[in-house]
Amino acid sequence: MDSATLIIAGIIGLAIGFAIAKFMEKGKASKTLLNAKNEANSIINAAKVEGENIKKDKIFQAKEKFLELKAEHEKVIIGKDKKIGEAEKRTRDKESQVSNELARSKKLNSQLDSKLKEVAHKEEYLEKKQNELEKLHKNQVQQLEVISGLSADDAKGQLMESLKETAKTDAMAYIQTTVEEAKLTAQQEAKKIVINTIQRIGTEEAVENCVSVFNLESDDVKGRIIGREGRNIRALESATGVEIIVDDTPEAIILSCFDSVRREVARLSLHKLVTDGRIHPARIEEIVKKTEKQIEQEIVEVGKRTVIDLGIHGLHPELVRAIGRMKYRSSYGQNLLQHSREVAKLCGVMAAELGLNPKLAKRAGLLHDIGKVPNTEAEVETPHAILGMQWAEKYGEKPDVCNAIGAHHDEIEMKTLIAPIVQVCDAISGARPGARRQVLDSYIQRLKDLEEVAFSFGGVQKAYAIQAGRELRVIVESEKVNDEKAAQLSFEISQKIQTDMTYPGQVKVTVIRETRSVNVAK
Template identity: 85%
Template sequence: MDNTIIIIIAAIVGLALGFVIAKMLEKGKASKIISGAKREAGTIIKEAQKEGENIKKDKILQAKEKFLELKAEHEKVIIGKDKKIAEAEKRTRDKESQISGELSKNKRLNDELQKQLKELDYKSEILGKKQAEVEKLHKSQVQQLEVISGLSAEDAKSQLLESLKDTAKTDAMAYLQTTLEEAKLTAQQEARKIVINTIQRIGTEEAVENCVSVFNLESDDVKGRIIGREGRNIRAIEAATGVEIIVDDTPEAIILSCFDSVRREVARLSLHRLVTDGRIHPARIEEIVKKTEKQINEEIVEIGKRTVIDLGIHGLHPELIKAVGRMKYRSSYGQNLLQHSREVAKLCGVMAAELGLNPKIAKRAGLLHDIGKVPNTEVEVETPHAILGMQWAEKFGEKKEVCNAIGAHHDEIEMTTLISPIVQVCDAISGARPGARRQVLDSYIQRLKDLEDVAFGFNGVQKAYAIQAGRELRVIVESEKVNDDKAAELSFEISQKIQTDMTYPGQVKVTVIRETRAVNVAK
């Protein structure tokens, strides 16, 4: 078809060319030109036919190649699908084989299980018969034993249980004693080293303060001026300061009495200014007291700042700094609270460094552990000072470790960090050292009596002595009633009783002494 179109196109072109040429030629030349055009048209037509044949052959060849290519791809796809189908069939055959093997195995196991169940039922039946025979025989033997011993089964069981309890208790006490000794051998040496090194590196002087201050006078004539007409001056001083002023026969001295050291200091400085100035009357007293209170408040802040700077503590809230300064005018069991807190802070820093903890946080907690004793309020607070101090620290943005150490140093709350036991130990080190604190004589004597009474509450105790200022309780027992194992048990029980029922500073060592004496007289 392509060849025909080419021939037609060539003929049309030839005719058009001939027509044009015929028009161009005139007369004689027209026939010559037409014959030349015909020849040329014939040549063109032959070339066109030849070229058409070539194009036809190329197209046919390309079609055959495309067909072969598509056929090869199709065969390749078919082969791949056949391969996958073969693999799937193989897997299916393998799984069928495996499943059949598992089924046969399960059937075999099921048969064995059924056989074992039958054997178990048979043995269970035999066991039930034998158990009935054993129970029958046991009852007859128990009856014979009751007849022979004269005791019922329950009585014999009770006696056996009591014997086993005593034996188990003795063994447990021996094991406990051994365990405690092993723990002491491994831990006591290192703990003693840390504590002793800490105490040796920190040494401060302790000042004992009372609830009274003595104000010395140049002469007894000043006493009358302080008292004033009909006692108006002394009443004005007491009303302005809240301090009781005692004027007695003591030469050249009057006594200022108040539990609050800050008030007592305000009264002392105010009296000093009034006596130095010489003008003593109610209006002047009120003026001087106000100025002195302002001066003391400024001094409290300055003392707090110096303290935190000396200890290297930064970022403390101004209210907490003020509370630290107020510690200078407070005492606990006769021990100055600021000196005690500074010492505890230094002890905590050293001990924390020895244990690989943060010494800065430990110092901070040690300094603030007793701030609950100096609340900036005149209202009586029933909350324990440790909890109150923790609430203050939380209010003014202290870290959780510091707050927990403040609240837990007297075991009011649970300890959650390692800083807390360090603060508790350092507080005990600072306060329990001989001479650091004082106790009222009556309460001290009563505590010693209570210690001895605890020991007398146990059987076999002959004598009990509280020695070393109540740090040790020596108990002498009767050797006939208490053996060596019982002595160790008694020591443990007494220590637990003291720990549970009594409140005391530091530790109480309980020593039980048992001795046997043989006495003969030579004549």
């Protein structure tokens, strides 16, 4: 064999080998493909089975959800049907009530119509009767006028006068009875509080006047006080404003002045001059000025001690100074500072007994007569209560305190409970025995005024003011005043005294009616 044949045989052999290899590879690929197809079919079958199962589950769940929604929907429908049924029932009930009310209203309207007809018929009947009665009354009045000889107006006037007198007497008796009952019910507790307060507060009685006596060691000093041609005494009187009376009274000189401060300045100045021995006009002026400064300092110290003793704080310095000046003032012979201290203590105790503020009451009691101490020498026409209230307002006192100061003599209306307490305590302090002295002329005039009030009423025969003006006894004519009229007269006199007069304490009015029947046996 040649090479070409070998090559061809080799090529053929390679081709056969390649073909065999391809064939074998193709059989293996088909086998792999078959396996893949089988596996794919099994996966598809498994997926179909699983899908059917999921489909069945979802269908089952959907049916369950549908049943639940259907049950809920049925419940809602049943509830709505129930509410609709109840509403229909209420509507039917309302309709029946309305129909009943309409029926009753118709019935009432018919009854009202019948009643109105009856009333109209009765009105017509009453009008007829009224006309008949008026005619009958006129006839009777005419007959009575003919019988009595008086007209209807005259008879009516007489009847009204008699009724007036009877009603007035009854009213007076009723008023008096009511007043007495009120006094009886209120007096016990009031007396208890007042007596308890007076017992707990004691003060010494102080009686001062407008004259001071300056004692001397010998009468030789009188000449030195008078000086050459009276120049020393004139200088002293001019510097102090005090009248100095030098008379035959042994070892004494009288200092006369209404202003107690001036009188005290004169007394202390005289004491210093007599002690020093140098008495001449220049020395007198110097000593008087020094004494005035000393007195002013003492006034402030007295005011401070007073407010500290009473436990009162926060007073304006001008009010403290005015309180100190009270030491040298008097009212009806009663020292003003002692009186104000006493009133302050009484107010504090009484306010505590009544459950009020004792500090405020004590403050008002101390300041109630502050208007009696003028800040200037000019005379003031304003009542001391109003003036004191104005000063208290000016220096920042509370409205309750200001009202109590202004109202303690009823010059303004009382607006707080402290005001009557101050008024009562002021009366207690001024009315106790020995507290005050009254000028004889004013005392006698007050007694005369009391008697004149009694004589201003008809039927009064005699009138006597007794017990220092605390009682008025009135003797009436028995022919003109009966027993009921006597009681009425006593009440009217007491009311007139209370309205027209100013007096301390109370005035008892006693009306005496005496009937005497005298016969002579012969």
